[in-house]
Amino acid sequence: MRVNLLGPVELVSAGGEPVRLGAAKRRTVLAALALELNRVVSGDRLLDVVWDGSPPPQAKAALQGHIAQLRKVLSGGVALITRAPGYVLTGSRDAVDAFRFEDLVARARDAADEQAVDLLREALALWRGPVLADVPGDQLREAVTARLEEQRLVAVQDLATRLFRLDRAAEVVPGLRDEVAADPLREALVARLVLALHWTGRQAEALELFHRTRGRLAEELGVDPGPELRDAYQTVLAGDAVPPRAPVSHAPAQLPREHRGFVGRELELSDLRESLMGQDSAIGLLVGPAGVGKTALALRWAHRVAGDFPDGQLFVNLRGFDETEPLDPRTALVGFLRALGLTDSQVAADLEDQAAQYRSLLAGRRVLVLLDNARSAEQVRPLLPGSARCLVLVTSRHRLDDLVVTEGATSLHVPTLPEESAEHLLAALLGRPRIEQEPEAVAELCELCDRLPLALRIAGARLASRPRWTIQSLVDELRDEQGRLSALSLPEAGRGVHAALAVSYRELPEGAARLFRRLGLHPGTDLDSYAAAALLDINVVSARTHLRTLAYANLLHESTPDRYSRHDLVRLFTHHLAAFESEADNKLAADRLLDYYLHVADSARAHLSDHVLPFGPPEHRPASFPALSSHAAALDWFTLEEANLGLALDIAVNAGERERTWQLALCLDAFHFRRGNRLDRLALCRIGLAAARSLGDGHAEATLLLRLGSTLADLGRIDEAVEACTRAAALAGGDRDLELAALANLGYCLMADDRLDRAQEVIMEALEVAREVGDDRTQANLRNNLANVLLRKHQPEEALRHATEALNLFPAAPSKAHTATLHTLGAASQQLGRSDEALESYRAGLALAARLGDRYQEALCHRAIGDVLEQSEGADAARPHWLAAFNLYRDLRLADADDLARKLSPAAHPAS
Structure with a gap:
């Protein structure tokens, strides 16, 4: 089965019979899916295309109806599949005439003349009229017509060229007459018809066609004929009777060679094609930090699509980030005008006139323009063609947002290489055997280079020139942050990561440059605008301006709104800059x-x-x-x-x-107390305690001792916890609030050590102090602890009373203590045999713990719910909660995880 789009939309059976499609919008659905063959088209996109941007309320149901009807008639290797977030039409490229046409034209490019003529004629025979001729609405047709029609005209031109080479000019004339009548200002077609008429003995017609076209160009566009049409005219005047083997072409081909060892980037290459190809007046921006491989990516893509631009490819390095001054756009324009056939005497004197000449020469042509290393939109704007058929690709370290706003450019960020591609790049430089000998060193080398192609190439070059070095030896050198930037430089060439970053830094305005230097004092990999403001002692509005300037220059990356990250090599460069500031x-x-x-x-x-x-x-x-x-x-x-x-x-x-x-x-x-992370708490308390003691600050020492004591108790190190809390109480020195906290912690520690009678005494003493100072919150915490002591003494009724009183004492705002008390209420109800009440309390505690981010209490509640469910419904009902508790315990690095692992083992609950 085939889908035909080059003319009215048709569905043709394997036997060649047309299949009735019915509703006009059904043809649009089929065409939209066929144009994206084997790729998912979202439901929203289909609604937009089928109803021309204004789908009515019932459109979704209607679309589903069209999809269902199409599925009924599709067969023979073509199928319509639902795949989130929409639908995909599957089949071979031969099943869609537009793709078959593209493939035939592509094959003809590399074929000998005789075979190319057959392939091009087969391709052109697929056209039955205007693309999507009977599709209602304009959106879908406008999206593809220009691209496919341009490819058709290029095929017509190429067919004429091939027939000229075979001395078969007569076969060209009828077709070219029709094409020129439809598009009388397309000079490439006119030039070929002029030559065909001349070589078939109709010189007068050829000359008349040239003069008529020259008049129309002057009248409608205000330009003279371009080099190709002028050359055809000169051929007629010279009376050359034999077609040359290959017609003289003034199509420039300025693309530099591709970078050897280019790897990966398939996603970016695909994004470029989807974003730019087939669009009128397309401008693409490849933006990214120094050394990320923007130029290499641009050249790879440009060489891939060069065949779609038969009128040539222009290239210029605008040197926006060289050690020297950026290239003046006048200089770039003069180079382009020479490449397009003008002599120096014909080139205008000022920039505006040069830009006008440039646009005139490109009018009606299909040329790819690659502007590398642009510094600003002002440098790029004079180099933009006026022809809708031309495509411009710009690379820059700056975002050039102005081109997005004013020229409708499409901006694509070039990220660092993924890990696999970075390793492939090293393999291309060093050979696969050497890479495979040290896989761990290779992985670390890629990270030390930030997976930047520039840094990786320098590292690879150093290793390639020293075959006896191990990769690990270079890794060891690069681990030293003090020398990493110099190790990733080529001093003799003045190139490297340091040099590239230095150029970007020198172009910063003073405020942003000062912040960039100060970032060398920030220890992390990311920061927000408030931290940046603190470094400079300025307000946050000014800091945001400077950060955005740094992000615009791709020295920082805005990872989330108002939060900026940097590559490790950029961090080291800022350290280098900070070292030159005064110590004070x-x-x-x-x-x-x-x-x-x-x-x-x-x-x-x-x-x-x-x-x-x-x-x-x-x-x-x-x-x-x-x-x-x-x-x-x-x-x-x-x-x-x-x-x-x-x-x-x-x-x-x-x-x-x-x-x-x-x-x-x-x-x-x-x-970390809120997160339930006990081991980190232990380390922090010890660091803080040492500092407080060295200061001789008894109050600070007592405060840290209390935090240490509760942490040690949670870790089961009760003797140490009691010692810490006792010492804190001794240091309280008449501070009743601190004394209260010490007694409360001591009671908690004694309870954890199962010294229940003594714990009860201390908690009751603490309750008296809490009443004396009027501290309801601490009273609530103490009553919850007392309830837990009573539970351990198997007095659930009394425990339930104290836990309930504790809840009534808490203020309205929920806290971690609320969660702990809800857990205690559940435990008391469970001990009393009231399973439903226990589950209700545990689940309320779980919801509050999740809301507060208290992962330890979440784990306790999950485990308790699982234990209740095991008794009432069996282990299968309990297992999801046990598993959730196990994962939380494991994340918190607590030994409770081992106990739960045993409960989760199938051996613990054999099938009955």
Whole structure:
């Protein structure tokens, strides 16, 4: 079965009989799917195309009806399949005449003249009229007509050229007359008809056609005939009676050779074809950081599609990021005008006139223009053709958003190579055997080079010239961050990652350049505009302007709104820049950054912990900082900044900033307490405790000891926990709030050690202090702990009473303690045999824990629900909850996971 689109839409059976399609819109559905053969077309796209951008309310149902009817009539290797998010028509390319036409023309390009004539005639015979001639609506037809019609005319021209070479010019005349009548200003067609008339003895007709066309060009376009038509005229005047073996062509072919060892990029190449080919006046932008391989990608794609641009390919390196000044667009234009056949005396003097000449020479032609390394839209704009048939591809480190806005350019970001392609690039340089000997070293080398093609090629060149080196030896050298950039440079050529980044840096305006230097003091791989503002001591609005400038230059990447990341090699380059700043300036900027993180972390801690007394104002209060007004906002901020906060803590420790150290450690402990991450809490408490002790700050030491004690208790290290809490109580020194916290923690630790009577005594003592200071929240926590003690003493009725009183004491805002108390209520109900009430409490606790991001309480509730379900419904009902608890325990690196693993084992619950 075949689908014909080159004329009215037809469906033809394997026997050659037309198949009735019915409704006109059904033909549109078939055509839209056939044009995307073997590719999914979304339902939304089909609705848009079939109803010309305005689908009525009932369109979806109508589309489904058309799909169902088409499925009934399709057969013979062509099928219509539903595949999210829409539909796909499957079949061979021969099944669609448009694709068969393209394949025949492609085969003809590489064929000898006799065979090429047969192939081109077979291809042109597939045309039965205008493309999609009977498809209602314009959207689909306009999307494909220009591209296919251009390919048809190119095939007509190529057929004429091949017949000229075979001395069969007479066969060309009838067809060319029709084409010229339809498109009288297409000079390539006119030139061939002039030659065909001349070589068949009709010189007068040939001359009359030339003069008529020259008049129309002058009248309608204001231009003279181009080189190809002028050459045809000269041939007639000279009286050459024999067609040349190959007609003289002034089609420029300026594309440089492709880069050897080009690998991967199939997704990007496909995106370029889909975004640009078949579009009128298409402009594509390949944008990406230095060394990412934009030029190599552009050349690979340009060589692939060069055959679709029979009037030539123009190329210029605009040198926007060279050590020298960027190329003046006048210079580029003069080069293009010479390539298009003008002599120096014919080239206009000023830029505007040169651009007008350039557009005139390209009028009606199909030329590919590749503008490499553009610095700005102003440099590119004079080099844009006026012809809708031309295509322009621009590469730049800058985003050139102005071209997107004013010229409708399509921007495609070029990312670093995926891991597999990076390894293939090294294999192309070093040979597969050498790569396969050290796979782990190869993988690390790719990462140390940020998977940037430039860095990988330099690394590969160094290894290729030193065959006795192991890949691991270079990896060992590159691990040293101090020398990595110099190791990835070619000093003798002035090339490399450092040189490429230096050029981009030098072009930055002062404010952005100053921020870029300051980024060398930031320890992480990403940051937001508030942290950037702290580094410069400016407001966040100004910081955002500078960050956007850096992102525009592809020195940073905006990974999420208002959050910017950088490649590791860029990070090392900023370290290099920062090293040239004064020590005093660097110290001040680093202190401002630490105080920014500390200030915001302290405000976030207040939402995550009870009884938080804020730290005193920082030495350097940030000019701008995010307002965190809820528990969820605080948890989200900590989650985003966890890595940066950890690195900031390392800076404080290494710099001997003891007060900042214990305060940052305490803030991070609050976050990990919410997440249930005990091992990280243990390390943080010890770091903060050491700093507090070295300061001689007893209050800070007691606070950290309390946090340490609760962590040790959760880890089952009760003796150490009791010791820490006892020491904290001794340091409280009349501070009733701190004394209360110490007693509460001590009671918790004694309970964890099953010293239940003593635990009950301490908790009751703590309750008296809580009543004395009027602390309802701590009373609630203590009553929950008391309920747990009573549960262990098998007094569930009393436990249930205290847990209920605890819930009534909590303020309205939910907290981690709410979740723990709901778990206690469930345990009391379970011990009393009230399974339904237990499940209700556990599930309420689970929902609240998930809402608060408390993964430890989530694990406890999942496990408890599983245990209740096991008793009432069996192990199969319990297993999903046990599995969820197991995964959470494992993520938190807790030994409880081992116990659950045994419960989840099939051997633990044999089939009955």
